[in-house]
Amino acid sequence: MHKITDCIERILLDEKMLAEKIAELGKKISEDYQNKNLLLVSILKGSVLFLSDLLRKITVPCKIDFMATSSFNGEVKSSGIVRLTKDLDTSIENYDVLIIEDILDSGATLSYILEILNAKKPKSIKICALLDKPEARKMNVEADYVGFKIPKVFVIGYGFDYQEEYRNLPFIGIPKPSLYS
Numbered sequence: 001m002h003k004i005t006d007c008i009e010r011i012l013l014d015e016k017m018l019a020e021k022i023a024e025l026g027k028k029i030s031e032d033y034q035n036k037n038l039l040l041v042s043i044l045k046g047s048v049l050f051l052s053d054l055l056r057k058i059t060v061p062c063k064i065d066f067m068a069t070s071s072f073n074g075e076v077k078s079s080g081i082v083r084l085t086k087d088l089d090t091s092i093e094n095y096d097v098l099i100i101e102d103i104l105d106s107g108a109t110l111s112y113i114l115e116i117l118n119a120k121k122p123k124s125i126k127i128c129a130l131l132d133k134p135e136a137r138k139m140n141v142e143a144d145y146v147g148f149k150i151p152k153v154f155v156i157g158y159g160f161d162y163q164e165e166y167r168n169l170p171f172i173g174i175p176k177p178s179l180y181s
């Protein structure tokens with residue numbers, strides 16, 4: 001039987017590490033967003049697992065909405081060209097927006113999203129990224145909340161895909177080189 005775990009060379013972040021870090025982030029966000037009007041804007045599709053786990057660790061009132069972009073074209077390296085494929089459902093003028101993103105890589109996606117969201121005039125806007133690859137940065141953008149800083153390696157699992165697959169791995173891992181061949 002073909003199992004998705006067969007393609008993993010090494011686990012980088014296991015389920016326990018992810019759960020502990022996400023609980024920590026949820027606690028910090030809950031402290032910082034007391035008496036605010038919190039709206040979590042999750043960037044599809046990579047951040048859905050992170051959003052659903054983080055959401056349950058946030059103890060202040062909040063709402064959620066989704067945006068989608070595409071930049072990868074199924075490749076291992078980002079093309080740098082970002083397109084908006086799904087916009088928000090409602091106005092964000094009265095909200096303290098917290099962008100929930102899977103990873104801050106070159107920064108192209110988040111710079112683009114920030115531009116679009118800033119134009120909608122929210123009360124405030126911050127970024128929460130599960131992973132950060134500082135060495136890959138090409139744009140001047142940083143996250144306010146970061147789960148883990150990782151080196152410039154391609155990862156799959158826990159929302160991260162290779163050609164739209166492997167998002168359902170419960171951990172974040174580095175694939176065997178044979179995955180690409």
Ligand code: IMP
Pocket residue numbers: 046071072078102103104105106107108109110153154155156160161162
């Ligand atoms: P950026 O626009 O270059 O910052 O890239 C951000 C997007 O690239 C993320 O939202 C991910 O979808 C994707 N990405 C970046 N690094 C990885 C990775 O290691 N594995 C899977 N997807 C990645």
Ligand code: MG
Pocket residue numbers: 043044045046047102
């Ligand atoms: Mg993504």
